[in-house]
Each structure stands twice: as C-alpha cells, then as structure tokens.
Amino acid sequence: MQIVVAGQGYVGLPLAVRAAEVGHRVVGYDVDPHRVQQLAAGHSYVRDVDSPRLRAVLDSGAYSATADAAALAGFDIAVITVPTPLRDGVPDLTYIESCAWTLGEHLRPGATVVLESTSYPGTTEELLLPLLEETSGLKGGADFLAGFSPERIGNKRWSFDGTPKLVSGIDAKSLDVIKNFYDGIFQTTMPVSGPKVAELAKLLENTFRFVNISMINEMAMLADALGVNIWEAIDAAATKPFGFTKFTPGRGIPVSGSQILLLGLTYKYDATDLRNSPSARVAELLIGLGAEVRGAEPNIPDGDDTELNVPRVDASPEEVAAADAVVLLMDHPRFDLAMIEKHAPYVLDCRNRLSGANVETL
Known part of the structure; x- marks a missing residue:
C-alpha cells in the first residue's frame, strides 16, 4: 500500500521506517526542509531509528522523505504524527489542523486517515473528520475511513513493534482497515470501540x-x-509484588542554584549571527532566577559573543552530563543530538528534535 506518515519526528519516523520494512511504499512528509534534507541523506536524528536502518529503506526505494505536499497524492493510508504541544495547559492543535487541510486536498474515495497525535477525547471525530470532509468534499465513513491510534514511544525496555498498539475507527469498516494495517507492523493490536475511548x-x-x-x-x-x-x-517498596508501581524522581529542583546549559545561541538555525537572538533574553531571565548559566555555540568563535554575557563551553558529554538542565534552543547540525539524549539528566527541547524519558518538548 501507499502510506503517508505526516510528521517525521520521534513518533513518525520509527513508524514510517517500520512500515517500509514490512513492504509498504512510504512517504515521510514533514514541513521542516532541514529534517527532510537530513532524512534524504540517510541521517537519522531519532534514537529509535539508526542511520543504517534509514539508509536501507531509502536505498530499497520503499521510503522517501519530502516537504512537498504534492507527493502525498494517491495515498491509501495517511497517519498524522505531528506534535500537539501544551500552551497554557491546553494542547495546541494547529499542527493537526494544518495537516488535515493538506491531506484533505489529496484525499480520495476509499483512503484512510489515522491520527496518532495526543489530544483530548473528541479530536478525531469533532475536529479532524470535519476538516477532512470540508477540504475533500468527501464524507467520512461513506467515502473515506478514519480513526485514532495513540503513539506509545519512549520506553527503553519495550521495542517499538513489541509495544501493544491501541486501534480505533469511526465505524466498523474503518476499524477493520486500521487494525489490519497495524497488525502488519506491531506484534499485538488492541481494538477499542471508538476514537474517544482510545483518546481517553x-x-x-x-x-x-x-x-x-x-x-x-x-x-x-x-x-x-x-x-x-x-x-x-x-x-524497598518495589519489592511488593502487587499494588505498587515503581516511579523515580524527576528533575524536581528549583532554578535558583541549578546549572543550566543553553545549546545554540544564534538567532536562527545554523546561523553565525547573534543579533536579535532570543538566547540572550533566555540567559538573562535564568540568571535573574539564580541559575548558573553556560552556553554552547559551535558557530560563533570565542570573543564574538560579548552581548550574551554567559560563559562559553563545548557541548561535550561531560558538560551535558554535568548540567542540571539542558535547553536546546537551536538544533545546529554540529550538535550530537544522540549524545545529548544519552547524557543529559533533563532536556527542554525547543526544537522538537529529541525524545526519551528525560526530554520535555516545548
């Protein structure tokens, strides 16, 4: 089948690569041209997919990456894996809405759209479905199929395809098609009665x-x-074989007195200019709260950063591990993102490039 996975981050890329490995023709769609450039070159920035795996599906022709919406035409199944960051405690659905408009322009009778992005119960049927119908002129259930299947990424013990997969559809036919698709990717699928159940x-x-x-x-x-x-x-509590689940403390420490490492200080991606960079204001605010702030910026020579007023360091494993918190402000190509994921106790990712239990995305 022709599959589109919209969003090639830590959720979408593993799904796209796995779908290609099991025999589908997969288009990985992302609006970030830098991401697409990296993927097309066979460079993976996601921990769950190493570069050799990515290059293998690229070389076979089963997978391609694009930022061109025209490449989405003719899909059988499209899976939406775009971010839904919290804004003032409410999920920002802008990315879902934009993706729905784009997919709706290429939706044809008999095709299926699956939402994996986390949101409130009702998003699939009350937001996504009407947008697809309005854009395509087709009717959900009668002309095309849809459903929700929540992502479950980020556990080091369970493999991607070994983690049971919840699936749902807006009707029985949608559920059947969606379940059959995921049955070929995951070892276990768990159908539920509808999208709202899966969303909740x-x-x-x-x-x-x-x-x-x-x-x-x-x-x-x-x-x-x-x-x-x-x-x-x-x-000690975890020795109890029932009624207790082990959780460990997060980085629940005050900003004051903490060592914070800022990564990427320029005003835009891979630039060599600090003018109008928000990093200076970020550093100023953190210092005002009592933090010890350091900055790593491989694109700016030492001495050309007087306006920042923070000590400069290299983004080495030692510096990353020593920080109480790492803030990824700019995802320059010279940063080793896999190393940052591995060594940082806590990361605030402002670029949606990292994944893992120690990563929080802005």
Whole structure:
C-alpha cells in the first residue's frame, strides 16, 4: 500500500521506517526542509531509528522523505504524527489542523486517515473528520475511513513493534482497515470501540505517569528533610509484588542554584549571527532566577559573543552530563543530538528534535 506518515519526528519516523520494512511504499512528509534534507541523506536524528536502518529503506526505494505536499497524492493510508504541544495547559492543535487541510486536498474515495497525535477525547471525530470532509468534499465513513491510534514511544525496555498498539475507527469498516494495517507492523493490536475511548486511554497513560512522578518528587523532598535515602525507599517498596508501581524522581529542583546549559545561541538555525537572538533574553531571565548559566555555540568563535554575557563551553558529554538542565534552543547540525539524549539528566527541547524519558518538548 501507499502510506503517508505526516510528521517525521520521534513518533513518525520509527513508524514510517517500520512500515517500509514490512513492504509498504512510504512517504515521510514533514514541513521542516532541514529534517527532510537530513532524512534524504540517510541521517537519522531519532534514537529509535539508526542511520543504517534509514539508509536501507531509502536505498530499497520503499521510503522517501519530502516537504512537498504534492507527493502525498494517491495515498491509501495517511497517519498524522505531528506534535500537539501544551500552551497554557491546553494542547495546541494547529499542527493537526494544518495537516488535515493538506491531506484533505489529496484525499480520495476509499483512503484512510489515522491520527496518532495526543489530544483530548473528541479530536478525531469533532475536529479532524470535519476538516477532512470540508477540504475533500468527501464524507467520512461513506467515502473515506478514519480513526485514532495513540503513539506509545519512549520506553527503553519495550521495542517499538513489541509495544501493544491501541486501534480505533469511526465505524466498523474503518476499524477493520486500521487494525489490519497495524497488525502488519506491531506484534499485538488492541481494538477499542471508538476514537474517544482510545483518546481517553492515552490521556490516562500520560496522567498516570505525571501524577505518580509528581508524588515521588514530593516524597523525595520529604525524604531529604527526614534524612532518608529516597532511592533505597523506592527500591524497598518495589519489592511488593502487587499494588505498587515503581516511579523515580524527576528533575524536581528549583532554578535558583541549578546549572543550566543553553545549546545554540544564534538567532536562527545554523546561523553565525547573534543579533536579535532570543538566547540572550533566555540567559538573562535564568540568571535573574539564580541559575548558573553556560552556553554552547559551535558557530560563533570565542570573543564574538560579548552581548550574551554567559560563559562559553563545548557541548561535550561531560558538560551535558554535568548540567542540571539542558535547553536546546537551536538544533545546529554540529550538535550530537544522540549524545545529548544519552547524557543529559533533563532536556527542554525547543526544537522538537529529541525524545526519551528525560526530554520535555516545548
């Protein structure tokens, strides 16, 4: 089948590559031309897909990357894996809306659209479906199929295809087609009665982790006041074979007194100019809160950064590991993103380029 995976980040790229490996013809669509350039050159920036795997599906012709929407024509199944970042506690659905308009222009009778991006229950049927119908002039269920299947990326123990996959459809035919597609990619698929159930299940998964890590962070502060080793206490509680799930503290520390490493200080991607760069203001605000701020900028020689007023360092594994928090402001090609993922205790990713349990995306 001809598959489109819209969004080639840490969710979309593993799906696209795996779909190509099992025999589909896959177009990886992304609006970021730099990402597309890297992918076309066989360079993976996602931990779950190494560059040799990417090059293999490129060389076979099963996978191609593009920023040209015209390449989406004729798809059988399109999967939306665009980000939905929180803005003031509410998911920003701009990327879903834009993708729906684009896919709707190429939607044909009999095709299927699947949403994987995390959002509130009702997004598939109340937002995505009407946009697709309005743009294409087709009717969901009657002319084309649709559903929701939440991503489950980011666990080091479970493989991508070994993680059970929830699937849903707007009707029985949609569910059947979507399940058959994912059956060929994942070892186990779990159908549910409708998109709202799958959407709520994803929120339950995320909320469960958030609430428990927040509780553990509070317990860590209590343990410190009591002079108790929180890690030993957690390991002790985890010996109980039922009724307890092990969670460990996150980076729940104050900004004041923390060592923060800023990566990429120029005003735009791969530039050599600091003028009008927001990094100076970011550094100023963090210093005002009491943080110890350092900056890494491989494109600017030492001495040409007087307006930044922060110490310059190299983005080495040692510097990255020593920081309490790493902030990726610009994803310059000279940065080793895989190394940053591996060594940073915590990363605030402002470019949506990294993944993992230690990464939070702005």
